Amino acid sequence: MLSEYHRKKLLHHFYCLDIDNSGFIGKEDAEIFALRFAKIRNAELGSEIHKDLLLKWLYIWENFWSKADLDGDGKVSPEEFCQGIEKAVANPDYNDPLIETVFDIFDLDGDGHISQQEHRLFFSVFDLDAEKSAFVFSKLDIDQDGILSKKEFVSAKREFLTEKEPGAVGNWFWGSVE
Ligand SMILES: [Ca+2]
Ligand SMILES: [Ca+2]
Ligand SMILES: [Ca+2]
Numbered sequence: 001m002l003s004e005y006h007r008k009k010l011l012h013h014f015y016c017l018d019i020d021n022s023g024f025i026g027k028e029d030a031e032i033f034a035l036r037f038a039k040i041r042n043a044e045l046g047s048e049i050h051k052d053l054l055l056k057w058l059y060i061w062e063n064f065w066s067k068a069d070l071d072g073d074g075k076v077s078p079e080e081f082c083q084g085i086e087k088a089v090a091n092p093d094y095n096d097p098l099i100e101t102v103f104d105i106f107d108l109d110g111d112g113h114i115s116q117q118e119h120r121l122f123f124s125v126f127d128l129d130a131e132k133s134a135f136v137f138s139k140l141d142i143d144q145d146g147i148l149s150k151k152e153f154v155s156a157k158r159e160f161l162t163e164k165e166p167g168a169v170g171n172w173f174w175g176s177v178e
Contacts, residue, residue, distance in 0.1 A: 002086050003164045005177075012177045013160070014081045016126045017065070024075035025065050030057035036125045037105055056101050064098050089162045096161065099154050106153075114148035128175040139172045 002010070017025050019032045034054040035045065043049035068076045068084025076084070088094060096102075104110075108118050120133040140148055140156045148156075159170020171177060 002082060005166055006164045007082055009160070009171060009177045010082045010085055011078055013174050014078050016128065016174050019127065022075075024077055025081060026075040027058070027061050027066075030054075030061040030065070033057050033125065037108075040121050040125065041108055053105065056105055059101055060098055085161055094158070094162060096154070096158055099157060102157070103150060103153055112150065114153055116146070119148065123175065126174070132175050136172045136175060139169055142169065 014025065017029055019029050019036075022028070031054065034050065034057040037053050037057075038045070038047065038050035041049055043053075065076055065081075066074075068080045070080050070083065103114075106114055106118060106122050108121065109115075114122075116134065116137050119137045120130055123130050123133040123136075137148065138144075140152055142152050142155075143149075156170035156173045159168045160173035163171055166177075
């Protein structure tokens with residue numbers, strides 16, 4: 001069973017991903033994210049950059065989100081989402097299957113780390129409070145060198161999914177859970 005805090009955190013994550021506010025996560029959300037990430041890179045609809053992002057987001061939908069669609073109606077409810085993650089992270093050796101793809105998408109200039117500016121844009125794409133970006137960034141930047149290394153990014157994202165109680169740095173990955 002998920003702890004109360006863990007469930008609250010995953011539901012917060014769910015609402016970040018349900019970007020069209022339909023009450024479900026679906027393929028449409030993946031398409032919206034592809035378009036938004038293309039926009040912040042000044043890429044046109046149908047451009048190579050947009051096509052590449054769309055492939056990546058559809059990969060995320062097919063290999064992660066849609067796996068939680070237990071009743072097979074083509075969309076993922078909040079309950080299905082929580083259950084899917086609960087099951088995945090029950091494995092102590094859980095490895096985030098999406099981490100490479102997500103990191104590639106967020107590392108807008110492809111230099112191998114996440115800058116403050118990239119982090120701010122990531123928050124804006126997910127309709128998260130951009131003002132909070134600097135605060136969250138400084139939490140996740142464990143060695144305080146002003147960039148999020150892949151290691152810092154991977155560890156925080158993993159903690160977000162796996163940590164059961166408040167206190168872990170990674171709980172901040174998707175902004176404030178409260
Ligand atoms: Ca479903
Ligand atoms: Ca970068
Ligand atoms: Ca760092």
